[in-house]
Amino acid sequence: MNNQCGEDHDEATVIGFEVPRSPESSYNNPYPGSEDDARDPPVVPPHLHHSLLSYPSSLNASGSIPLPENVILNHLYIENSEAPRSVVALGFTHRFRSKHVTVVLYKPVPRRGSTST
Amino acid sequence: MGFDRNHLIESLRNRIQNEGTVAYYLLLDNLFRVSSGHLGAEFQETVESGFNRIRLNEPTVPAVGHCLSGYADYQAMGLRGLERKWALGLQSRAHPREIMTEVLKALQELNVCWKKIGHYNMKCRWLANIPGLNEGMVNNSVLNNHYFGDESTIIENDGITKALNVVKFEVQLYKTRGEKYLLDLQRVQGPQFLFLDLCAAFLVQLRVL
Numbered sequence: 065m066n067n068q069c070g071e072d073h074d075e076a077t078v079i080g081f082e083v084p085r086s087p088e089s090s091y092n093n094p095y096p097g098s099e100d101d102a103r104d105p106p107v108v109p110p111h112l113h114h115s116l117l118s119y120p121s122s123l124n125a126s127g128s129i130p131l132p133e134n135v136i137l138n139h140l141y142i143e144n145s146e147a148p149r150s151v152v153a154l155g156f157t158h159r160f161r162s163k164h165v166t167v168v169l170y171k172p173v174p175r176r177g178s179t180s181t
Numbered sequence: 182m183g184f185d186r187n188h189l190i191e192s193l194r195n196r197i198q199n200e201g202t203v204a205y206y207l208l209l210d211n212l213f214r215v216s217s218g219h220l221g222a223e224f225q226e227t228v229e230s231g232f233n234r235i236r237l238n239e240p241t242v243p244a245v246g247h248c249l250s251g252y253a254d255y256q257a258m259g260l261r262g263l264e265r266k267w268a269l270g271l272q273s274r275a276h277p278r279e280i281m282t283e284v285l286k287a288l289q290e291l292n293v294c295w296k297k298i299g300h301y302n303m304k305c306r307w308l309a310n311i312p313g314l315n316e317g318m319v320n321n322s323v324l325n326n327h328y329f330g331d332e333s334t335i336i337e338n339d340g341i342t343k344a345l346n347v348v349k350f351e352v353q354l355y356k357t358r359g360e361k362y363l364l365d366l367q368r369v370q371g372p373q374f375l376f377l378d379l380c381a382a383f384l385v386q387l388r389v390l
Contacts, residue, residue, distance in 0.1 A: 091294035091306050096281045105277050105301040108269075108355035108363050117267035120212045140366040140380055141267040142237055152237075152390055154377045155267065156368060169377035173390045 115141045116166050117155050132157045132164050149173055235273040235280065235364070235389050270365040271389060277301060277354055277362055284352065284364060287386040291379065301354035309346035309375050348375050 116132045118141075136157060143153035155168035184201040192202045273280050281301060288295060288305060295303040348371030355363045366383075368376045384390045 088294075088306075091296045091304075093285070093289060093294055094297055095285055096278050096301075101278055103300065105354045105356045105362060108357045108365070112269050112365065115267050115269065138368040139269060140368070140377075141269055142271070142384075144237075144266045144268055147237075149390070152381060152384065154380050156373075156377070158368070158373065165373075167373045167377065169374060169381065171378070171381045174385060 109135065111135045112139060115139075115155075116157050116164075117141050117143075117168070132166075137164075235271050235275065235283065235387055237268070237271060237384070237389050270363050271384075271387075272357065272361050272363050274361050277356075280354060280362055280364065283387065284354075287383055288352075290386055291382055293379075295352070298351070299353075303352045304369070305350050305352055307348045307350075307371075307379055309348060309371075309379075346375055347371055348379055350376060350379075 111133055112135060114133055115136050116129060119129050138156055138158050141155050143155070145152070150173055151170055152173055153168055153170050155166060157164055157166040159165075182204060184204070189201040189205065191197075192199055193205060196202075275283075285295065285303070291307070293305050293307045295305040298304045349369040350371070351367045351369055353365045353367070355365060357363045366380060381390075
């Protein structure tokens with residue numbers, strides 16, 4: 065049963081027409097075989113580079129930013145930073161109902177000591 | 182910012198260099214970030230190293246910093262502006278198959294499962310087991326949905342209802358300019374911060390951080 069409260073609205077759902085979840089067993093962890101080498105990977109679509117995160121910040125406080133292109137939604141962006149970095153910033157924009165929310169996580173980078181996890 | 186407006190305009194008109202005009206140009210320059218084109222490509226140039234073949238984008242041009250004196254050309258400032266750029270995914274010069282193998286190994290070590298859905302395209306699934314929240318959640322579907330939204334997977338196990346967080350995302354390897362490849366990660370389903378946290382763990386596992 066679909067509970068409407070707190071629904072993520074990632075996929076449009078109509079009661080009774082929801083796409084069934086694929087069985088867990090379908091995630092069988094295949095590694096690429098030789099047949100996968102035949103072709104090169106596809107070329108990156110240029111629109112994917114247009115993240116809201118790179119939009120220049122405005123001088124005035126009420127400055128608005130444009131609507132994100134649908135194509136960039138939910139794609140992961142990583143902030144450029146000089147190596148070695150102590151903090152990594154990861155972000156993406158997603159849609160919630162009629163709004164777009166950009167989420168950024170700043171996380172400290174674990175230092176590599178003699179012990180490895 | 183505390184500068185006298187008239188004085189600042191006067192200084193800009195007369196091309197006088199002072200703290201006000203320098204601050205003005207720094208802010209103005211911040212508006213015109215280079216995000217594409219050949220200049221963007223320069224900034225996105227990755228540094229090859231013998232160890233990490235998958236790299237994050239690192240700027241090759243040092244940031245201007247807080248130097249407020251001694252600049253001559255505002256145009257030059259524009260090219261060396263603040264480097265707060267965000268790049269899509271990860272880049273590498275390694276062979277695509279090597280990249281995928283490294284990527285999938287790292288995911289496996291993080292208990293991520295995947296299936297192939299296309300050319301260099303995997304759909305991945307990760308169960309985030311939050312300790313302490315699984316017990317005592319019997320028949321508490323309202324609470325479950327409040328915390329986990331619609332993405333919780335309810336697994337019936339001997340009459341005990343367990344709520345687990347599922348994060349699903351897609352991984353796609355693209356070819357980008359200059360014999361480089363770009364690994365793109367896209368969230369399909371699951372709590373936002375869990376996805377980002379998993380990505381951070383993935384970067385650590387890949388040893389790009």
